[in-house]
Amino acid sequence: GQQLNQSPQSMFIQEGEDVSMNCTSSSIFNTWLWYKQDPGEGPVLLIALYKAGELTSNGRLTAQFGITRKDSFLNISASIPSDVGIYFCAGQRSGGGADGLTFGKGTHLIIQP
């Protein structure tokens, strides 16, 4: 099925650094979402984006829905140890939940003290 290209695959950063990751697709999505998954847990929704060009913040997290509707990025400012985990982008084509989400393969964030 359709895959989202998520990069980078992994990031090794120092505590306090800013983080940036992105997803691209060859097709258009109407909704972009960003999830974080800790080991042994299900993904937790961080930010949902519904309009092309939309820029949304959630604390130290900021995400944008690309103008072309084919990409999105997530930034994390001033990283802290609890930011460690796997971050997934996800796209949905139709509104109202009429189909499943298409996920990227994840960005594994590792923070070195």
Added chain:
Amino acid sequence: GAGVSQSPSNKVTEKGKDVELRCDPISGHTALYWYRQSLGQGLEFLIYFQGNSAPDKSGLPSDRFSAERTGGSVSTLTIQRTQQEDSAVYLCASSLLGRGSEQYFGPGTRLTVT
């Protein structure tokens, strides 16, 4: 408040046996989704329920996989004649009608087929 719950949390089964995985969605959520996550991979969509009906079964990988939902609430995912390649974490998510993009996930069931 109560989130999505799944049981069992872990299941080890022998190749060829059938397994049943259960999902309890958030109360009031009409939409329910099943995904599969293989080691080191993103999530793969399997099936979507709106109420008790499944308008989208496109992601089920083979006819050994089936799912049902009764009473607009609990759902079970059944895998018949399990194969080793079925080993994965099976995740369930639910969402409110009209806010289907905001899917809330359970902790998953880790299935190991030996």
